[in-house]
Amino acid sequence: MKYITINNRKVPFEDEKNLLSVIRKAGIDLPTFCYHSELSTYGACRMCVVEDDRGRVFASCSETPRDGMVIYTNTPKLQHHRKLILELLLASHCRDCTTCRENGVCTLQKLARQLGVDDVRFQNTKEQLPKDTSSNCIVIDPNKCILCGDCVRTCEEIQGVGVLNFAHRGSNMRVTPAFGKPMSETDCVGCGQCRVVCPTGAITIKSNVHAVWDLVYDKTKRVVVQIAPAVRVAIGDKFGIP
Amino acid sequence: MVDKSYYEKADQVIAEYGAKPSSLIPIIQDIQAEYRYLPPELLTYVAEKIGITEAKAYSVATFYENFSFEPKGKYVIKVCDGTACHVRKSTAILERLYAELGVTKEKPTTEDMLFTLETVSCLGACGLAPVLTVNDKVYPAMTPDAASALIKELREM
Known part of the structure; x- marks a missing residue:
């Protein structure tokens, strides 16, 4: 049996593809933005950094587990690094949380609170870009994107559509369809899987609630309700029913 | 829209490097050398021919400063x-x-x-x-x- 010592605890492992999976299997909560086990490893968000016994800090998602490794997941150095990384992510992120659709369920918000980021010292110097509301279902707000690439990989690797990708470079980098086309002019099928993986409010589902209320109260309309299968699935999911 | 001859030129270049994803950069470099810019239509065309998504090709072409979607001067x-x-x-x-x-x-x-x-x-x-x-x-x-x-x-x- 092969072992890794995580936080002074011996944890056995077999053929996990990376150190992060071993850590999570040990029941340690190491939150990430860009890591999804079913997608390729991208290593962008750096939230999964760990420290080894020689003080070396590295991303556990991009590290192969080796027998005899000694690592720590929550040293003061790591706490400092994670907090700073998150502060930098928040610096160029639209922080109008109260009016954001993801308010309360946002992974970025949750982690910022968890890691105690109560002040962002850096100014947002990023150019503010318009929202793409052209699609019937998907709304993209580039100002809330943290460039984790989850949507890019999901669209390409899982759905095989590949509508979204990164464009440009460095601080000008953004996630967009080819040639910055509006979503309505792409091959997007509206599956919404990009929304499922997006850790912020950058990709949301278009809300038609107001339009529906108007129709419900329209005296000239007879209202018939039909519930889509997806709703039953979602409710079942919440109660852990497969 | 670009002229039909542009697509024929693109076909020639693709044949030279092989229709595989890793040929993307040499192909679009040659196309840009020929026309002094990279016609967006050709980027889409090349992407389809070599089996990558248009968004991916756009990602690569915008990463490098060298590629230009606007015609350049003499x-x-x-x-x-x-x-x-x-x-x-x-x-x-x-x-x-x-x-x-x-x-x-x-x-x-x-x-x-x-x-x-x-x-x-x-x-x-x-x-x-x-x-x-x-x-x-x-x-x-x-x-x-x-x-x-x-x-x-x-x-x-």
């Missing part, structure tokens, strides 16, 4: 603004050229399609600083006046 002037050239006052040359040609960073090509003005971070000729190139011909130890004279000369050619 003379592409690259002014070096690397460290050595910068301290030997390349900024003055650049400003003179912007004024002389009436172009901006956002709109680098002249109306008559004669000149495109770009900056580069190093041309690897620091000993000749400040340096600029016109269609890859190197002009060493430039001054704003020498740059003006060069433009005049190129216009009359």
Whole structure:
């Protein structure tokens, strides 16, 4: 049996593809933005950094587990690094949380609170870009994107559509369809899987609630309700029913 | 829309490098060398032929400063603004050229399609600083006046 010592605890492992999976299997909560086990490893968000016994800090998602490794997941150095990384992510992120659709369920918000980021010292110097509301279902707000690439990989690797990708470079980098086309002019099928993986409010589902209320109260309309299968699935999911 | 001959040219280039994803950069480099820019239609066409998504091809083409979706002028002037050239006052040359040609960073090509003005971070000729190139011909130890004279000369050619 092969072992890794995580936080002074011996944890056995077999053929996990990376150190992060071993850590999570040990029941340690190491939150990430860009890591999804079913997608390729991208290593962008750096939230999964760990420290080894020689003080070396590295991303556990991009590290192969080796027998005899000694690592720590929550040293003061790591706490400092994670907090700073998150502060930098928040610096160029639209922080109008109260009016954001993801308010309360946002992974970025949750982690910022968890890691105690109560002040962002850096100014947002990023150019503010318009929202793409052209699609019937998907709304993209580039100002809330943290460039984790989850949507890019999901669209390409899982759905095989590949509508979204990164464009440009460095601080000008953004996630967009080819040639910055509006979503309505792409091959997007509206599956919404990009929304499922997006850790912020950058990709949301278009809300038609107001339009529906108007129709419900329209005296000239007879209202018939039909519930889509997806709703039953979602409710079942919440109660852990497969 | 670009002419049909453009697609034939693209087919030729694709055949040369093989229709595989890893050929993307050499293919679009050759297309850009041929037309002095990368026609967006051809990027989409190439992406489909070599089996990558249009978004991925766009991602690669926008990553590199070298690729341009806008037609470039007959003379592409690259002014070096690397460290050595910068301290030997390349900024003055650049400003003179912007004024002389009436172009901006956002709109680098002249109306008559004669000149495109770009900056580069190093041309690897620091000993000749400040340096600029016109269609890859190197002009060493430039001054704003020498740059003006060069433009005049190129216009009359």
